[in-house]
Amino acid sequence: MKYIINKIYIILFLLAILLIESKALAKKSEIKYTKENISHYFSGIISANRDYNTEQAFKHLKKVQSLKNVHSNFNIEFLRTLVLLEKFNESFSFSKSIWNKEKFVFEADLLLGIEAFIKKDYSSAEKYFLRINEISPYNFYFENFLSSNLLAWTKAVNNNKQASFELLENIPKPYHHLKKTQKVFLQCYFEDDKTQLSFKELIENKNYNFSRYNFFFANYFIFKNENGAAKKVIENGRKKYNSNLLLRQTEEFLAKNNIKEIKKLYNCKNPEDSLAELFYIVANLYSSEKDYKLSNFYLKISLFLNSNFLPNKALLAENLYFQKKNTLSKKVYKSLKSIGSTYSWYADKSISNILLMEEGFERAASNLEKEFSLISNPNYEHHYELANFYKRNEFYEKSIKYYSLALNEINRDNSLYPKILDRRGTSYERIDKWKKAEKDLMESLELSPDQPHVLNYLAYSWIDKGINLDKGLEMLKKATQLKQNDGYIIDSLGWAYYAKKNYAEAEKFLQRAVQILPQDPIINDHYADSLWMLNKEIQARYFWNYVLNLSETEEELKEKINKKLIFGIVKKL
Numbered sequence: 238m239k240y241i242i243n244k245i246y247i248i249l250f251l252l253a254i255l256l257i258e259s260k261a262l263a264k265k266s267e268i269k270y271t272k273e274n275i276s277h278y279f280s281g282i283i284s285a286n287r288d289y290n291t292e293q294a295f296k297h298l299k300k301v302q303s304l305k306n307v308h309s310n311f312n313i314e315f316l317r318t319l320v321l322l323e324k325f326n327e328s329f330s331f332s333k334s335i336w337n338k339e340k341f342v343f344e345a346d347l348l349l350g351i352e353a354f355i356k357k358d359y360s361s362a363e364k365y366f367l368r369i370n371e372i373s374p375y376n377f378y379f380e381n382f383l384s385s386n387l388l389a390w391t392k393a394v395n396n397n398k399q400a401s402f403e404l405l406e407n408i409p410k411p412y413h414h415l416k417k418t419q420k421v422f423l424q425c426y427f428e429d430d431k432t433q434l435s436f437k438e439l440i441e442n443k444n445y446n447f448s449r450y451n452f453f454f455a456n457y458f459i460f461k462n463e464n465g466a467a468k469k470v471i472e473n474g475r476k477k478y479n480s481n482l483l484l485r486q487t488e489e490f491l492a493k494n495n496i497k498e499i500k501k502l503y504n505c506k507n508p509e510d511s512l513a514e515l516f517y518i519v520a521n522l523y524s525s526e527k528d529y530k531l532s533n534f535y536l537k538i539s540l541f542l543n544s545n546f547l548p549n550k551a552l553l554a555e556n557l558y559f560q561k562k563n564t565l566s567k568k569v570y571k572s573l574k575s576i577g578s579t580y581s582w583y584a585d586k587s588i589s590n591i592l593l594m595e596e597g598f599e600r601a602a603s604n605l606e607k608e609f610s611l612i613s614n615p616n617y618e619h620h621y622e623l624a625n626f627y628k629r630n631e632f633y634e635k636s637i638k639y640y641s642l643a644l645n646e647i648n649r650d651n652s653l654y655p656k657i658l659d660r661r662g663t664s665y666e667r668i669d670k671w672k673k674a675e676k677d678l679m680e681s682l683e684l685s686p687d688q689p690h691v692l693n694y695l696a697y698s699w700i701d702k703g704i705n706l707d708k709g710l711e712m713l714k715k716a717t718q719l720k721q722n723d724g725y726i727i728d729s730l731g732w733a734y735y736a737k738k739n740y741a742e743a744e745k746f747l748q749r750a751v752q753i754l755p756q757d758p759i760i761n762d763h764y765a766d767s768l769w770m771l772n773k774e775i776q777a778r779y780f781w782n783y784v785l786n787l788s789e790t791e792e793e794l795k796e797k798i799n800k801k802l803i804f805g806i807v808k809k810l
Contacts, residue, residue: 291321316344317530320537341372343380350387351538354394355509363391379519382412386419386515390508398427414445415518421450422514425457425505432457440474448478449548452487452503459499460506467491467499479653483548485618486579498577501545513543520552529556547573547580554587563591578612585609586622598630617646621657633664640664655685663694674698689726692716697729700736709733724753728760735767743767751780758790762798769806778802 312335319328329352332345350365370384385407392401401423408416417439424432436454439447451474458467468491474484490498503510516539523532536553539546550573557566570584585608593601609615609623624639640661647654662677678695682688693716696709713730720726731746747764754760765780781798784790 291318312342313344316342316348317534320344320348320534321530323537323541325541341368343369343372347538351512351542354387354391354512355542357394359391359394363388366391379522381407381409382415383515383519387512389419389423390512393423393426394508398423417442418447418450418518419515421453422505422511425453426508426511440470446478448474448481449483451478451481452483453505455487455491456499456503457505459496460504464491464496476652479651482551482579482583486547486577489577489579503543503546507543509542510546513539513546513549516542517546517549517552520549524552524556527559529560532556547576551580551583554584558587558591563595567591582608582612582619582622586626589626593630602626602630602632617643617651617653620646621653624657624660628660628664631667633667636664637661649684655681655688655691658684659688659691659694666694666698671698671702687719689716689720689723692719693723693726693729696733700729700733703736706733706736710737722753724750724757724760727753728757728763731767732763735763735770740767740770744771756787756789758784758787758794761787762794765801766806769801770808774805 312331316328316331319325319331325348328348332342332348332352335342336345336349346365346368350362350369353359353362353365366384366387369380370388385404389401389404392398392404402420405416405420405423408419417435421432421435421439423429424435436450436457439450440454451470455467455470455474458464458470471484471488471491474481475488478484487499490496503514505511516535520532520535520539523529523535533553533556536549536556539549540553543549550569554566554569554573557563557569567588570587573580573584575581585605589601589605589608592604605623605626609619612619620639620643624636624643627633627639628636640657643657644654644661647657658677658681662674662681665671665674665677675695675698678691678698681691682695685691692712696705696712696716699705699709710730710733713726713733716726717723717730727746728750731743731750734740734746735743744764744767747760747767750760751757751764761780761784765777765784768774768780769777781802784798785795
């Protein structure tokens with residue numbers, strides 16, 4: 238009912254706007270604002286913006302194309318719809334039909350610029366990109382970042398090296414960290430002597446995660462026929478960023494000496510490939526803000542420019558999944574299965590997650606096990622990821638089986654080894670095999686001492702069992718230093734002080750934990766306990782009652798709190 242009412246309100250609001258506009262525009266246009274036209278218009282807008290049904294949006298909006306002369310919002314929506322449906326020729330034609338000097342539509346200039354660029358009409362491309370740079374109707378910083386890079390490439394392809402680099406200096410402050418990423422592509426294009434050094438600086442940057450640029454650096458060596466150097470870059474990248482799909486797939490191609498496939502993915506001497514990477518960055522920014530529609534718009538442009546670049550398809554599939562467009566998401570994931578075993582397994586895992594949501598655990602597990610059985614030589618990563626699937630779904634025995642297989646297949650110096658130990662240890666703890674859990678967690682910390690969440694898990698378990706209180710307290714102090722604003726770790730530290738009867742310190746840290754995670758029942762309960770022990774009984778009862786009213790409070794905790802509300806807590810000397 239609420240859904241229907243909201244829909245009615247939206248339609249009425251938009252209808253009112255359109256009717257107001259229609260009076261002013263009636264004399265200038267032959268458009269008839271019939272019930273049918275209005276119905277198609279609003280159905281198209283709703284399909285595009287709320288239902289994410291692009292095909293339905295196109296069906297409706299196509300019937301009222303006459304609106305293009307008078308209604309700028311229609312033009313924007315229709316162009317985005319065309320791009321999302323990969324109807325690029327239609328999008329170029331429509332952009333031409335609405336383009337003029339008086340009326341600026343960002344999407345139209347962008348698309349016309351792209352069309353001109355791929356046709357090598359660089360002077361026209363520059364004209365369109367310059368308009369974007371000068372007008373910027375939506376987001377000044379974003380459009381400046383995009384247009385500065387696009388303009389830089391129009392200079393680059395005309396061999397104006399100095400002008401192309403100067404344009405990158407116009408990139409606005411919020412995107413300064415991306416200036417280096419774009420600069421290195423230009424350097425690679427011009428075969429600049431500093432290219433190698435710039436790549437090295439990027440991948441060693443500790444302030445930002447530029448893990449993907451290990452691939453571009455390796456790709457640079459591949460085109461120089463320095464395959465050994467490429468392998469070294471990928472190996473070093475894998476040590477730091479073990480789970481990066483692009484690096485894993487490249488490693489697989491290199492191991493099979495499949496250089497042709499690596500070259501297909503990207504070529505810095507091809508300007509369209511670098512533009513595709515630029516649009517991927519933009520799409521990723523929007524995806525991180527959960528604006529999946531705009532992210533997909535830029536991804537489709539990116540894929541139009543370079544249909545072979547794998548991260549584009551992977552991000553598109555993820556976006557569609559978050560939009561609950563499962564059928565389309567599965568279709569994109571399936572398209573990744575023919576690329577290589579790394580992306581194939583990634584697609585299998587992702588499809589199983591969709592099946593989990595649609596058909597339940599048994600169907601998802603059956604699919605994943607089936608695909609796993611088809612892998613000719615499964616490695617530790619396959620076992621690790623299969624274990625994670627079972628652990629997420631609380632099948633701890635099965636997760637332990639696959640974590641154990643993964644551990645048997647890798648060396649102790651592998652960066653993933655401590656993580657697998659940690660996960661197997663927490664799985665053991667969940668099935669009450671504490672000795673085995675403790676052994677794994679302690680070994681994980683021995684190999685990698687600065688893991689705040691492992692420190693927290695082990696120390697809290699000790700404190701909960703009333704053992705190793707002093708050692709647990711010191712570990713939690715360290716964990717808090719490593720992750721200073723983690724409410725769960727701060728709660729554990731407060732609870733450690735509580736266990737040692739230092740209630741004043743306990744209250745201090747538990748209050749801070751409550752401020753960070755005000756909706757967490759256990760943290761609020763801990764805080765109330767510390768208040769009671771400090772003779773702040775009214776405040777304690779307030780927080781206990783608060784916990785009872787939280788939707789996430791489990792029945793077992795409610796029973797304990799009800800007893801405390803009646804009897805309080807016995808204060809032992």
